[in-house]
Amino acid sequence: MENSLPVKKDEVSLKELLVTLKEWWCYLVSQWKIILIAAIIGAGLGLTYSVIKKPVYTATLSFALEDEKSTGLGGALGLASSFGLDIGGTGGSVFSDSNLAELFKSRSMVENTLLTSVLVDGKNISLAEMYIQNENWRENWKDEPKIKDIQFLPIINRKGFTRVHDSILGEIYRDLSKKKLFVSKKDKKIDIISMDVLSTNELFAKYFCEALARQVGQFYITTKTKKAxxxxxxxxxxxxxxxxxxxxxxxxxxxxxxxxxxxxxxxxxxxxxxxxxxxxxxxxxxxxxxxxxxxxxxxxxxxxxTPLIQVIDRPILPLMNDKFGKFKGIVFGLILAVFFATLILVFKRIITKSIINS
The missing domain is CATH 1.10.287 (Helix Hairpins)
Structure with missing residues (x-):
């Protein structure tokens, strides 16, 4: 007798739950017009977002670090050392794989690359100026007399930069290094490093990726072979x-x-x-x-x-892009709108019931 009571109680609870769910379902069905309007608005917003949002292009460049050893020259180098001459031949670990990856993301390398001149639509333009135009920064500078006339010309000399020039370059560097520039070793067992540059401008992604590789390569060679x-x-x-x-x-x-x-x-x-x-x-x-x-x-x-960096793959147009499709925008917008509309209706009914019961 005692064992049957909990079962009956459970059955009653289950029935109450089903009744409650049915009531909520009926309530939501009764509000179908509101949910339908929200779905249409959400789908429209999702479509608009997919049209407005620019595709993000990814330029990928992979390279291997060449680390020649001084094998076969030991006796000769030892003879040279006896005369007080150091003619190099020792690789060193200053530019190991991990250090080289960080070198690509260093401020000096990125900023020097941004001052590189490229040919776009038959005109020479610096990568820094190309980035500013792509991000529409000049639209926000119209009311700023100190920076509205600042330009980064292809032949500009870094020595003549003002504090404003350095500030703008620093802002571009922070934006690139944190969100759009990624350097990593894909596999610990393979000595191949990959660099990805993301941008809504396909040409900028390609040109910056290649220019940065050249900049780092030149610095690498100059630094590593300076003594030799x-x-x-x-x-x-x-x-x-x-x-x-x-x-x-x-x-x-x-x-x-x-x-x-x-x-x-x-x-x-x-x-x-x-x-x-x-x-x-x-x-x-x-x-x-x-x-x-x-x-x-x-x-x-x-x-x-020399050379110390061996490029394996270079970015080739057209670049891979992550585009938010129209169908995807409609579906996501519709789902989110229906979800939030349902959530608002549920909270509204709960609040209404609590007010009536009180």
Missing amino acids: RSNMNILQRQTDSIRSALNSAISGVAVANDRTFNLNPALNVKRSPSIRRQVDVQANTAILTELVKQTELAKVALRKE
Whole structure:
């Protein structure tokens, strides 16, 4: 007897729940006009949004970091080191994969890229100016006398920038680095880094992606090979200097021999200038031979460190885009409108009931 009571109570509760649900259903059906109007408005807003919203294009560039090792040059480099010369050949870890990815998103690299000139519709324009026009920033600057006339011309010199110029570039950099520029390593097992640039302007996405890759590549090469290139230039200057001295010594020997032509063999003192010149020739020849070896080693080491970035895939038009379709806009707008209309009607009925019961 006691066990049957809970079952009966449960059955009553279930019946009440079904009755309540039926009442709510009938109520919502009775409000079909309101829900239909909301659905039509929502579908219209969704369609309008899909038409107004510009498609977002994605320019993707993938590259691999080339890290040549100094294998095969160990003995030669050791010999060069014994003469106090550092001709490079050691990769270093300053520009590892992770550091290189951050370098792409650094402010200096992005801002220098924005000052790059590109050809659009037969006119040269900087990427910074192209970005400002695409974002319609100048429309918001009409009432700002300090910035409304600011332009980033293709031949502009960064040294002549004012605080306003730097502020605008900084704003563009923050917008790009946070929302539109992504650099990552797709797979930890593969040494390939991918860069994605998002923009509502297809050409800007492509041009900026390629220009940033070139900018970072040039900086990478210049920084990584700075010591090796400097030492190679020093060795080249020394080689040219010794070669000039050797040529002068050879000419000096010839002149001294001409002056002592048919000289009495007993007069050896007058032959001393020719002998001294011959010693200079021998010494300079030995020095030049060694310098030529070291210069060639320096050139080999420099070649092994450049290029440092190997591009695999470049962005090709037409770019992939994420477009909010009309059908998608209508469906999403309709669903959201019906949902919120139903929610408002439910809250309205609950509030009305609570007022009546009170």
